[in-house]
Amino acid sequence: xxxxxxxxxxxxxxxxIGWMPVANCPMPVAPRDNSKKQDELIILNVSGRRFQTWxxxxxxxxxxxxxxxxxxxxxxxxxxxxFFDRDPDAFRSILNFYRTGKLHYPRHECISAYxxxxxxxxxxxxxxxxxxxxxYKDRKRENLERLQDDQEENKDxxxxxxxxxxTMWRAFENPHTSTMALVFYYVxxxxxxxxxxxxxxxxxxCGSTANQKDMxxxxxxxxxxxxxxxxxxxxxxxxxxxxxxxxxxxxxFMRSVMSIIDVVAILPYxxxxxMTNNEDVSxxxxxLRVFRVFRIFKFSRHSQGLRILGYTLKxxxxxxxxLLFSLTMAIIIFATVMFYAEKGSSSSKFTSIPASFWxxxxxxxTLGYGDMVPKTIAGKIFGxxxxxxxxxxxxxxxxxIVSNFSRIYHQNQRAxxxxxxxxxxxxxxxxxxxxxxxxxxxxxxxGLLNELLELTGTEEEEHKLTKSISLLExxxxxxxxxLEKTTHLRTxxxxxxxxVTLTQMTANSSNNQQLKAHEFVDEQLFEQNCxxxxxxxxxxxxxxxxxxxxPVGGCCGRRERKNNPLPNTSLLTAHPIPTHQGPLQELSAxxxxxxxxxxxxxxxxxxxxxxxxxxKINCKGxxxxxxxxxxxxxxxxxxxxxxxxxPPQRRPPPPPGNPPPPASRPRRAQLASTLSKSRLCNSLADxxxxxxxxxxRRRREEEEEEAGNTRMTDASCLLLQGQRREx
Amino acid sequence: xxxMNLEGLEMIAVxxxxxxxxxxxxxxxxxxxxxxxxxxxxxxxxxVRHRPEGLEQLEAQTRxxxxxxxxxxxxxxxxxxxxxxxxxxxxxxxxxxxxxxxxSTYAHxxxxxFDTDHNGxxxxxxxxxxxxxxxxxxxxxxLNWAFNLYDINKDGYITKEEMLDIMKAIYDMMGxxxxxxxxxxTPRQHVEVFFQKMDKNKDGVVTIxxxxxxxxxxxxxxxxxxLFENVL
Numbered sequence: 001x002x003x004x005x006x007x008x009x010x011x012x013x014x015x016x017i018g019w020m021p022v023a024n025c026p027m028p029v030a031p032r033d034n035s036k037k038q039d040e041l042i043i044l045n046v047s048g049r050r051f052q053t054w055x056x057x058x059x060x061x062x063x064x065x066x067x068x069x070x071x072x073x074x075x076x077x078x079x080x081x082x083f084f085d086r087d088p089d090a091f092r093s094i095l096n097f098y099r100t101g102k103l104h105y106p107r108h109e110c111i112s113a114y115x116x117x118x119x120x121x122x123x124x125x126x127x128x129x130x131x132x133x134x135x136y137k138d139r140k141r142e143n144l145e146r147l148q149d150d151q152e153e154n155k156d157x158x159x160x161x162x163x164x165x166x167t168m169w170r171a172f173e174n175p176h177t178s179t180m181a182l183v184f185y186y187v188x189x190x191x192x193x194x195x196x197x198x199x200x201x202x203x204x205x206c207g208s209t210a211n212q213k214d215m216x217x218x219x220x221x222x223x224x225x226x227x228x229x230x231x232x233x234x235x236x237x238x239x240x241x242x243x244x245x246x247x248x249x250x251x252x253f254m255r256s257v258m259s260i261i262d263v264v265a266i267l268p269y270x271x272x273x274x275m276t277n278n279e280d281v282s283x284x285x286x287x288l289r290v291f292r293v294f295r296i297f298k299f300s301r302h303s304q305g306l307r308i309l310g311y312t313l314k315x316x317x318x319x320x321x322x323l324l325f326s327l328t329m330a331i332i333i334f335a336t337v338m339f340y341a342e343k344g345s346s347s348s349k350f351t352s353i354p355a356s357f358w359x360x361x362x363x364x365x366t367l368g369y370g371d372m373v374p375k376t377i378a379g380k381i382f383g384x385x386x387x388x389x390x391x392x393x394x395x396x397x398x399x400x401i402v403s404n405f406s407r408i409y410h411q412n413q414r415a416x417x418x419x420x421x422x423x424x425x426x427x428x429x430x431x432x433x434x435x436x437x438x439x440x441x442x443x444x445x446x447g448l449l450n451e452l453l454e455l456t457g458t459e460e461e462e463h464k465l466t467k468s469i470s471l472l473e474x475x476x477x478x479x480x481x482x483l484e485k486t487t488h489l490r491t492x493x494x495x496x497x498x499x500v501t502l503t504q505m506t507a508n509s510s511n512n513q514q515l516k517a518h519e520f521v522d523e524q525l526f527e528q529n530c531x532x533x534x535x536x537x538x539x540x541x542x543x544x545x546x547x548x549x550x551p552v553g554g555c556c557g558r559r560e561r562k563n564n565p566l567p568n569t570s571l572l573t574a575h576p577i578p579t580h581q582g583p584l585q586e587l588s589a590x591x592x593x594x595x596x597x598x599x600x601x602x603x604x605x606x607x608x609x610x611x612x613x614x615x616k617i618n619c620k621g622x623x624x625x626x627x628x629x630x631x632x633x634x635x636x637x638x639x640x641x642x643x644x645x646x647p648p649q650r651r652p653p654p655p656p657g658n659p660p661p662p663a664s665r666p667r668r669a670q671l672a673s674t675l676s677k678s679r680l681c682n683s684l685a686d687x688x689x690x691x692x693x694x695x696x697r698r699r700r701e702e703e704e705e706e707a708g709n710t711r712m713t714d715a716s717c718l719l720l721q722g723q724r725r726e727x
Numbered sequence: 728x729x730x731m732n733l734e735g736l737e738m739i740a741v742x743x744x745x746x747x748x749x750x751x752x753x754x755x756x757x758x759x760x761x762x763x764x765x766x767x768x769x770x771x772x773x774x775v776r777h778r779p780e781g782l783e784q785l786e787a788q789t790r791x792x793x794x795x796x797x798x799x800x801x802x803x804x805x806x807x808x809x810x811x812x813x814x815x816x817x818x819x820x821x822x823x824x825x826x827x828x829x830x831s832t833y834a835h836x837x838x839x840x841f842d843t844d845h846n847g848x849x850x851x852x853x854x855x856x857x858x859x860x861x862x863x864x865x866x867x868x869x870l871n872w873a874f875n876l877y878d879i880n881k882d883g884y885i886t887k888e889e890m891l892d893i894m895k896a897i898y899d900m901m902g903x904x905x906x907x908x909x910x911x912x913t914p915r916q917h918v919e920v921f922f923q924k925m926d927k928n929k930d931g932v933v934t935i936x937x938x939x940x941x942x943x944x945x946x947x948x949x950x951x952x953x954l955f956e957n958v959l
Contacts, residue, residue, distance in 0.1 A: 014861035017873060020954075023947070
């Protein structure tokens with residue numbers, strides 16, 4: 001039962017009293033209406049705009065969201081209203097549906113947005129009222145076509161494992177896929193042009209020879225033209241055969257229009273070869289030459305516009321048919337009239353009705369050659385009416401054809417544009433994806449820090465640190481972290497130290513081999529890792545806790561092995577800030593200052609890497625930086641300058657006898673690269689206090705932006721900076 | 728002959744020219760098109776609108792409370808924004824409740840029963856007053872109303888033909904697919920049963936008193952009368 005008439009139900013039930021006296025048996029018991037609640041006003045708050053309606057209005061359509069108990073999920077207890085976070089404008093028409101029983105499609109709405117709203121509220125689009133249904137369907141079809149264009153382009157993707165035949169076919173269909181295809185495309189185009197020009201020039205009078213008057217060039221230079229013709233036909237034949245071979249469905253290919261054109265283009269030549277100098281059919285032979293002009297249609301493979309034109313004409317077949325029909329009707333009528341009008345006049349050219357056809361056509365299309373002119377008054381009157389009506393009859397179907405053409409043409413334009421933008425789009429998508437991946441990696445830098453902070457730090461510091469990462473991100477990263485832990489794998493940034501770990505692992509096989517992280521490395525990073533074996537003998541520091549067994553050289557390594565997330569509290573001592581070599585100084589100074597007061601806080605000192613002084617530089621974890629400084633810049637580490645692949649991260653060498661820095665530290669410490677001494681200082685200073693770290697991170701971010709690539713990781717920044725320094 | 732033809736054609740040509748000329752003049756408004764333009768078309772008003780009497784009056788006339796009247800009117804006005812229901816709409820609405828059969832005949836009778844002032848449309852007052860009787864009226868009133876429904880020509884007597892019409896209309900509402908299959912003479916038989924029960928003096932018609940008497944003595948009917956009391 002249509003729910004729209006629910007309002008009439010009481011009336012219908014009451015009217016059933018009319019059956020009572022007629023019935024022979026007792027009536028069944030009526031259902032009790034237990035939910036006897038008064039009709040109340042419901043407030044629907046849609047993104048701040050409040051709509052109010054009666055409950056019964058909504059109850060009319062119980063299979064939608066608003067009419068069923070599904071809306072209880074959106075009930076807001078405090079404000080006693082139903083809150084929907086949707087578009088209030090679109091909601092208007094949806095609520096009107098409940099009120100009036102008719103769903104209207106607002107024309108200014110985007111079709112997919114509207115569809116989404118309908119789906120959300122559980123209303124099927126088929127009940128859109130007749131007044132708006134056509135518009136809705138039209139827009140939907142348009143949208144679908146547009147999306148289909150998109151998908152068709154995706155089909156262009158290279159399918160792996162294409163055999164030779166498929167490659168060839170693809171090359172034929174899309175010349176842009178490979179250079180060979182492009183070459184072939186242009187060569188055939190060139191030969192088509194040559195062939196057509198030859199045909200044309202053949203008939204031009206070439207000047208007279210001694211014995212004969214003007215001859216067309218074709219007869220004068222028969223051999224040359226014949227050779228040209230042969231060459232062209234050879235090329236066309238080869239092309240056709242190759243296409244035939246490569247076609248996935250030969251039968252379908254042979255039936256296609258283009259193939260027929262190809263055949264028609266080359267057949268005359270072969271027929272001409274066969275029928276040589278046979279007098280009877282030489283007339284036909286001449287006719288055959290006409291067909292050579294069909295070669296020009298082969299250009300439609302080369303020109304999109306031609307194809308569109310052909311497609312338009314095909315799709316406007318009915319309009320064209322109507323045009324033709326009406327023209328024929330008018331021609332016959334006017335020809336008859338003209339004939340009889342001009343019958344009386346002497347020396348009239350209108351000798352018969354078919355003869356008048358010519359006049360009518362010429363007049364209706366406003367050509368007006370003037371070879372046939374009416375002489376009588378009646379003829380002139382009818383002639384003028386003929387020309388006026390001709391204009392009308394022709395002008396009527398033309399706009400339909402034009403609009404069709406325009407629509408198809410614009411569709412093609414859109415497709416081309418989208419193809420051009422596809423590359424940019426894909427690049428952007430790639431950037432976004434790797435951005436998020438790198439964000440995770442970067443957050444792992446901060447990850448442990450945050451953990452530690454949460455455990456030991458004050459609220460304030462926690463806030464300071466976490467404010468740069470949104471809750472969503474941090475939870476996402478936590479999730480990835482959990483995955484890592486589960487699989488004992490780790491996503492890794494290019495990390496020299498890790499590389500070193502690997503090498504050291506192989507070296508010190510006696511070391512405790514717990515399941516070590518082979519982390520998801522960025523491919524390039526991984527390769528570089530493998531290349532960098534010689535360089536570092538640093539212990540691998542992995543940010544994650546499971547990395548403890550990485551055999552780090554010396555004391556730090558050992559200590560690292562014993563490492564637990566919590567830093568060793570014995571390393572509490574704050575070390576004096578190293579006074580470093582020149583270039584480091586300014587920056588370090590800055591950081592030192594900021595870092596200084598904080599470094600004394602006992603609770604956080606464990607987070608601080610010891611910034612050892614020069615003397616113990618090699619011994620402390622913090623000395624990492626100093627150690628790095630002493631290293632020459634490994635040339636291989638220099639990235640190609642775009643820093644996109646993550647610069648190498650140096651792990652500072654574990655100075656023997658030094659308390660290992662907390663696990664979080666190494667990551668931070670590693671940021672320093674030999675190329676960027678200032679960075680080292682930063683990291684040093686940063687290590688000494690979280691605020692400094694923040695600064696460093698900020699600076700890093702600044703630099704990243706400045707480098708113009710948000711995906712750059714710290715080290716890449718550093719590397720670039722270092723490069724700049726070097727140069 | 729030839730000259731005749733030519734002249735004929737020339738005349739036709741001239742005629743055509745004259746006609747075109749006239750058309751052009753009409754465009755300039757210099758010549759009035761002599762058709763009966765239905766100026767009255769423009770005066771034709773849109774659908775008749777009807778406004779009911781005030782709420783208090785209706786409250787007095789019917790047995791509904793103010794709130795109930797409000798609810799009723801809101802529903803009514805929502806469905807029929809013009810304020811009146813004509814027979815077509817009535818039939819339409821009623822047939823939606825009985826999709827498997829043809830409810831138009833019965834709806835027609837119902838419409839006549841509701842349309843107390845017989846002006847071809849049911850306004851809100853008619854609607855509400857009818858409902859008041861059916862839902863809140865005494866048994867007497869209800870039976871009276873039912874009698875009114877059966878008495879098609881409102882002459883005070885129910886004849887067999889009238890009853891047959893009503894019966895057929897009721898059976899039509901059931902539609903074709905019934906079990907057991909509806910036979911031709913079933914309505915007639917039903918009418919016979921009805922008349923046997925109701926027509927005390929066997930004069931072939933049922934008067935209002937016979938009807939009310941008989942119904943009041945019939946248990947089933949009395950029980951059924953209370954069936955729809957809680958509809959609103």
